[in-house]
Every structure is written in structure tokens, then in C-alpha cells.
Amino acid sequence: MSNLDELYRDMLLEFYMDTSHKGELKESEHREGKNISCGDEVTLYMKHDGDRIIKASFTGDGCVVSQASASVMAHLLEGKTLEEARRLILNFISFMKGDTEDISEELKIFEGVKQFPSRVKCATLAWHTALELIEDIMKKKGN
């Protein structure tokens, strides 16, 4: 294992243990997602004020990759507009599929996960769930 791999693994664990975005959000929109192949579950909560996401959190259970990914995502989505969030999510999903290398620094910690196709589903579970939720909110708002 290279030093970079070790660094990324440590950062993944840090996000896994970070509970600052963990927990239910009252009076928020939410959506559940499941990754049957690994047994991961994530419920994503989002509060928005007009076009802007003011708070995001999650509850869930599953492997380190799936839960760390939900944690870092909730952190990154806060403060973004719905459209910015949608673009960030699509960018991360393409990155995990190997379609782009152009990704923000904090998301490079998932680079090593790409070598394991079955784990890619773990890493993208929260993101696919968030994408559905955001597209739902956008539809309801009529844009």
C-alpha cells in the first residue's frame, strides 16, 4: 500500500467517525437508499430555503465506504444551490465510474475504491439517493 493510499484510508475513517452530519433532521425532505449487494442503507435528510440547501444529514448502517461517503457528501452539499448540488453529484458519479479525473480534493479519497467495482456501489449509494431527492425537490418547485 502506498503512502497516498494510507492517507486516503485514514481520511475515509475520519469521515466515517465524524458524526457532525449524522442524525435525523426535523421538517426536512428525506429519501431512503439501499445497496443490496453490500447491505448498506442510507437515509438522507435535506432542508432547503428556496434554491439553497441549508442543512443536510443522514442516518444509516453499512460498510465504512458507504457511511463515510454519506458523511462527506452531507458536508459538501450544505450551502450549495440545488443545481450546484446536482452537478457535484453527477461529477462524483462520473468520477467513480472512471469517466473523469476532474474532482474536488476531498473526494479524491475515494480514488482507491474505484479498483473494486462492487465497492463503487457503496461509495455512490448516498449520492444516487441525494440526486433522486434533489430532482424531486426541483420538480415540486417547478424548475
Ligand code: ZN
Ligand atoms: Zn458497502
